[in-house]
Amino acid sequence: MIFQILRALLREIILHKTLIAIGFAIVSFAVLAAGFFWPKQYEVKGVLYADEQNIIKPLLQSQAAVTSVDRAQAARDLLQTRRMAEIIAKRSGLVGPDDSPAILERTARLLQATLGVEGFSPSGSAVTYVRISYTNPSKDTAFKVVSAAVDAFIRETSESKQRESRNAYQFISSQVKTYKQQLANAEDRLKVFNADNRDGNEQTVATSISMLQSEIQKLKLDIDDARIRKASTESQLSRESQYLTKRFSTDVYRDKLREAQSKLDSMLLTYTPTHPDVVNLKHQIEDFRQAMEESETSRRDDRSSAGNINPLYEQLRKTLSTVTLELESKQKRLTATQQLLDQEYDRSRRIAGRKAEQADLTRDYDVTKKMYESLLESKERARISMTLDVEGQGVTYRIQEAPLYPSVPKGLRFLHFALAGPFLGLLVPIGALVAYIQLDPRIRYQSVLEGLSVPVLAVVPHMNTPFAKRMLRSDMILLSLFMTGAMIVYAIICFGRWSGWFG
Structure with missing residues (x-):
């Protein structure tokens, strides 16, 4: 077939x-x-390289943040804006100084739609290259547009980075001033609180309360001992006569001493030597012995027994007066100590009541101070970052492949x-x-x-x-x-x- x-x-x-x-x-x-x-179409391309590997980066890697952006997306977003399209149109000669705004707008829209921007990486890692391309029937127009786009992009990127770093530094600086004022206010409030509340802390109050309680217990024991001594003295004083009548005072003191010694021996069988009654009786024996000695020295001046004053009576009366004065003094001291204890309890309650307020003030102060110190560090990093961007030490774009004047049309x-x-x-x-x-x-x-x-x-x-x-x-x-x-x-x-x- x-x-x-x-x-x-x-x-x-x-x-x-x-x-x-x-x-x-x-x-x-x-x-x-x-x-x-x-129809001939001439395409012009320009390749930019995002250079961020410089000598400053390893030195300040942990101290300053270099402003970073997505290469292709940043270039696309920037070059396809209305403002950048108008700048490229004017610099490339697509629009003259005498052209109307309508022509400028139409040309800018056409550039936004036809200007090509893409990112790529030869090694397949992060995007480090940006290609800017433009196609036009005129060789001169295509070349001028790409050249103007490359120059405008590099200039605008540098200015944008500097502006971003400067704005970040100004914002952090304003926050530092705000937190500095807040820290000063918190410190003043804490100082005023401490100045108005001088009650001390809980540990000091607890120590004072413990000491006062121990002193009160000791005073109560001393008062009980004084009461016993007073009662015993009053009992002895009630049995004695103020004047001696039949016997010499020495014999009387001797008989009483004998009776007191016998009573002491009996009490020691029942009580300890430190018992208040035993102690009181020992004092009485000592008083009897002293009275006997005084009576012996004055025996040569013996007078009629009906008109002599009983020395034991006088001694008991003096002892009673001393014990009574001691008892009243210790009772007053007990009352004063009890009042101090009540005051310490009141101070303890005030400290407990103000503890929450003090904790709030201290916490506010600590948090504000921590934020202020953190913002100071951030401010310093932002300042260094701004300096890096101004000096061109951050991520900078350099021309890897300059736009070439086309000799052969595309397609x-x-x-x-x-x-x-x-x-x-x-x-x-x-x-x-x-x-x-x-x-x-x-x-x-x-x-x-x-x-x-x-x-x-x-x-x-x-x-x-x-x-x-x-x-x-x-x-x-x-x-x-x-x-x-x-x-x-x-x-x-x-x-x-x-x-x-x-x-």
Whole structure:
């Protein structure tokens, strides 16, 4: 079947050789003409490198933060803004100083839609390169637009980083001033609280209360002892007479001493030597012995016993007066100590009541101080970061590949049309013949009849006479000359185009 189609195609080519030659010339020159009028698009690219590896970074890595941004997204967001589009349009000459705002707006919108920005990394790591591209029919326009975009982006990026660092520093500085004032206020409140509350702390109050309680217990024991001594003295004083009548005082003291000693021996069997009654009785024995000694010294001045004063009575009366004075003094001291204890209890309650307020003031002071110190560190880091951005020591963009003036248009060029012209000149007529053969309803092949169950008696081949062969030969020569001449003209036109003859 394929061989039959090829034979039929060859026969049709021979029959329509003139049309094929004319079609070849027409299609070739038509494609060449399309190449003349095909719009040219010139693309200019510029590559920027985000340089953040400098000598400052390892030295201040933990002290200052260099302002960082997403390379491609930052470049895209920046260059596609209305303000940047207007700057690029003015600097590249797309818009003149006398053009209307409408033209400026239309040109800026067109730049926003056509200016290409993409980020990439040759090593596949973080994006460190930014490519800016622009396509335009004019070489000069494309070059000027990309050059203006690269310059504007580098300048605006540097200014934006400096502005961001400066704003961060100013904000943190204002916060430092605010917290400094808050810290001063908190410190003043704490000072006023401590000045108004001089009750001390809980430990001091607890120590004072413990001492006062011990003193009160001791005073109570002393008062009980004084009361016992007073009662005993009063009892002895009630049994004594103020004047001596029958016996000498020495005998009386001796008898009383004997009785007291006997009583002491009996009491020691029941009580300890430190018992108040035992102690009191010992004092009385000592008093009796002293009285006996005084009585012996005054015995030579003996007088009538009916008019002498009893010395034991006088001694007991003095002892009673002393014990009574001591008892009253200790009772007053107990009352004063109890009042001090009550005052300490009141002070303890005041301290407990103000403890929460003091804790709140102290906590506010500590938190404010901590925040203030943290903000001071942040302020210093922000200052260093701002200095780095101002000095260009942070993330900076440098031109990796400068925009080059385009010499070759992008996409299909005249060379492509010149090469495709002859090829399409042959392909289109032959393709038309193939379509003609496939669509022609006439029966050309024996297999078609056999497929229709029509018996085929014989196949008569085409016969070429000598005259027909001479005519075919002469026609082929003429058509060859025609096509050769057409190709010569075609080549001259192409050469003239490349040489600039046709502008």
